[in-house]
Amino acid sequence: MDETTPPTDDQPQELTPWDRVQLARHPQRPHTLDYIAALCEDFTELHGDRRFGDDAAIVGGLATFADRTVMLIGHQKGSDTRENVRRNFGMSHPEGYRKAQRLMRQAEKFGFPLICFVDTPAADPKKESEERGQGNAIAESILVMTTLRVPIVAAVIGEGGSGGALALSVADRILMQENAIFSVAPPEAAASILWRDSAKAPDAARALKLTAQDLYELRIIDEVVPEPDGGANESPQAAITALGARIRANLNTISQLDIPTLLRQRYQKYRSIGEYIEH
Amino acid sequence: MKEFFRRRKTSFTTGGQPESNQVPDDMWVKCSACRELVYKKELNDGLKVCPKCGHHMRMSAHEWLWLLDVGSFSETDAHLLPTDPLGFVSLDESYAEKLAKAQQRTGMPDAVIAGVGTINGGRLAMAVGDFAFMGSSMGSVYGEKMSRAAERAADLGIPLLTINTSGGARQQEGVIALMQMAKVTMALTRLAEAGQPHIALMVDPCYGGVTASYPSVADVIIAEPGANIGFAGKRLIEQIMRQKLPSGFQTAEFMLDHGMIDMVAERGQLRDIIGRLIRLYNVRPEPMEPLMASAGAYLNGRA
Ligand SMILES: [Zn+2]
Numbered sequence: 001m002d003e004t005t006p007p008t009d010d011q012p013q014e015l016t017p018w019d020r021v022q023l024a025r026h027p028q029r030p031h032t033l034d035y036i037a038a039l040c041e042d043f044t045e046l047h048g049d050r051r052f053g054d055d056a057a058i059v060g061g062l063a064t065f066a067d068r069t070v071m072l073i074g075h076q077k078g079s080d081t082r083e084n085v086r087r088n089f090g091m092s093h094p095e096g097y098r099k100a101q102r103l104m105r106q107a108e109k110f111g112f113p114l115i116c117f118v119d120t121p122a123a124d125p126k127k128e129s130e131e132r133g134q135g136n137a138i139a140e141s142i143l144v145m146t147t148l149r150v151p152i153v154a155a156v157i158g159e160g161g162s163g164g165a166l167a168l169s170v171a172d173r174i175l176m177q178e179n180a181i182f183s184v185a186p187p188e189a190a191a192s193i194l195w196r197d198s199a200k201a202p203d204a205a206r207a208l209k210l211t212a213q214d215l216y217e218l219r220i221i222d223e224v225v226p227e228p229d230g231g232a233n234e235s236p237q238a239a240i241t242a243l244g245a246r247i248r249a250n251l252n253t254i255s256q257l258d259i260p261t262l263l264r265q266r267y268q269k270y271r272s273i274g275e276y277i278e279h
Numbered sequence: 280m281k282e283f284f285r286r287r288k289t290s291f292t293t294g295g296q297p298e299s300n301q302v303p304d305d306m307w308v309k310c311s312a313c314r315e316l317v318y319k320k321e322l323n324d325g326l327k328v329c330p331k332c333g334h335h336m337r338m339s340a341h342e343w344l345w346l347l348d349v350g351s352f353s354e355t356d357a358h359l360l361p362t363d364p365l366g367f368v369s370l371d372e373s374y375a376e377k378l379a380k381a382q383q384r385t386g387m388p389d390a391v392i393a394g395v396g397t398i399n400g401g402r403l404a405m406a407v408g409d410f411a412f413m414g415s416s417m418g419s420v421y422g423e424k425m426s427r428a429a430e431r432a433a434d435l436g437i438p439l440l441t442i443n444t445s446g447g448a449r450q451q452e453g454v455i456a457l458m459q460m461a462k463v464t465m466a467l468t469r470l471a472e473a474g475q476p477h478i479a480l481m482v483d484p485c486y487g488g489v490t491a492s493y494p495s496v497a498d499v500i501i502a503e504p505g506a507n508i509g510f511a512g513k514r515l516i517e518q519i520m521r522q523k524l525p526s527g528f529q530t531a532e533f534m535l536d537h538g539m540i541d542m543v544a545e546r547g548q549l550r551d552i553i554g555r556l557i558r559l560y561n562v563r564p565e566p567m568e569p570l571m572a573s574a575g576a577y578l579n580g581r582a
């Protein structure tokens with residue numbers, strides 16, 4: 001936790017959690033492939049889960065970042081309707097998570113650090129995804145990440161929606177952009193579960209403590225990465241550069257740990273999450 | 280006979296409630312599947328499986344202890360109490376009020392009971408959820424008890440049985456609840472290191488964050504007949520995604536057909552199956568040391 005930066009106070013304070021939800025979902029916000037293109041060289045996308053198909057809602061592959069080969073995996077939203085339909089709005093199917101697992105294991109095999117970009121409203125909730133084992137696919141991703149023998153940095157760059165987001169964010173360091181959100185459920189779904197009224201989503205957004213600032217204070221994430229005024233959508237290049245610098249710094253720090261120490265710290269990090277009274 | 284049933288109908292309750300005093304109105308239970316009335320004693324003798332249609336009624340966490348050898352259970356971590364980590368701002372009942380009601384209704388501090396016991400003499404750690412407690416939603420206490428159960432099983436070198444029923448992550452604990460999925464999965468890696476199996480029993484209903492985490496990567500996954508098991512709820516798929524769902528969708532049998540679980544087992548078979556698994560996983564070849572020693576002797580002899 002020595003690298004953590006206290007969140008800045010210079011952002012306008014009037015942004016409500018619901019405002020940040022809108023910014024996190026902004027169509028002009030940079031997405032995974034924008035980050036990879038700007039921060040890496042020689043990106044070579046790898047496709048397919050070798051079992052069923054290739055899910056365009058999750059992308060992954062090899063590239064050079066900070067003078068070394070890394071494995072990059074991220075949810076991928078589209079920037080227009082046509083691309084969003086093709087990419088299922090970044091809502092991954094089981095084959096997307098299984099592709100991610102394949103690439104994670106490959107990263108481990110070759111000793112490449114893993115960088116994950118988290119940007120999904122939720123895992124795909126359709127009939128076909130249930131038939132192909134969405135629950136198992138997410139569970140397997142979580143399991144692979146718990147003991148993966150390479151350094152992992154996860155960056156929440158937009159929406160971190162429920163289990164579908166967690167499946168790419170069991171990491172040694174979790175970074176969150178200032179206007180990104182990370183939630184147990186999309187606010188609309190939470191409002192519907194809690195108060196049977198999805199229109200109460202702004203209230204749910206407040207109650208769920210889903211902003212980067214909240215999650216930093218709750219010690220769920222390690223660092224809040226500032227965004228340009230008005231959000232990453234206003235100045236994508238500045239947002240990408242700022243996040244890239246923090247990913248690099250965190251990766252450098254955790255890469256110095258030997259693997260047993262890294263895994264022990266990862267275990268402790270997750271094992272200690274939770275609040276209860278013991279008497 | 281018919282007349283008798285009809286007169287009493289209004290006061291009958293379905294299963295899932297803890298045993299209560301033997302007032303006459305409590306002696307009959309209406310099966311939620313076949314709508315027939317069943318004599319409560321007969322139902323309990325049959326492990327709450329409807330004698331008319333075979334429907335497996337829900338069991339409370341305490342009732343699930345029937346699975347263990349009589350008197351073998353010793354509870355652990357009973358002293359963990361839930362709190363309100365987010366200071367959750369609710370539009371209706373506060374989280375504290377919801378917890379208090381659930382605690383009063385179930386007599387439990389939160390949704391999970393954990394401990395150690397035996398099945399047919401074989402020792403195991405066990406953790407079981409109770410759907411009557413806020414839908415057995417997974418919050419901090421749930422996650423901590425499951426994690427400790429896994430670590431305890433690892434330390435003792437015994438298998439872990441989890442009995443899973445849940446509506447998913449507990450919304451009132453936000454991302455802390457979501458992270459319990461990773462936490463329990465983490466703790467289970469200790470059990471794997473200890474060479475002991477995690478046997479997951481999935482009972483009706485099991486959804487969301489629980490289905491999408493530790494039970495779905497267990498060494499053996501067993502489900503009860505007809506249990507509803509899935510990630511996304513049927514209502515979401517039908518109403519938001521506007522897809523028609525076939526009958527039998529997201530049942531235990533559906534999960535078996537799609538390769539997601541190992542077996543569907545009737546409640547009456549569970550003790551035998553789990554008892555057998557505990558035995559099978561713990562009968563293994565002799566440790567490697569004697570072999571290594573004799574290899575050493577062989578090499579020394581040659582030197
Ligand atoms: Zn029946």
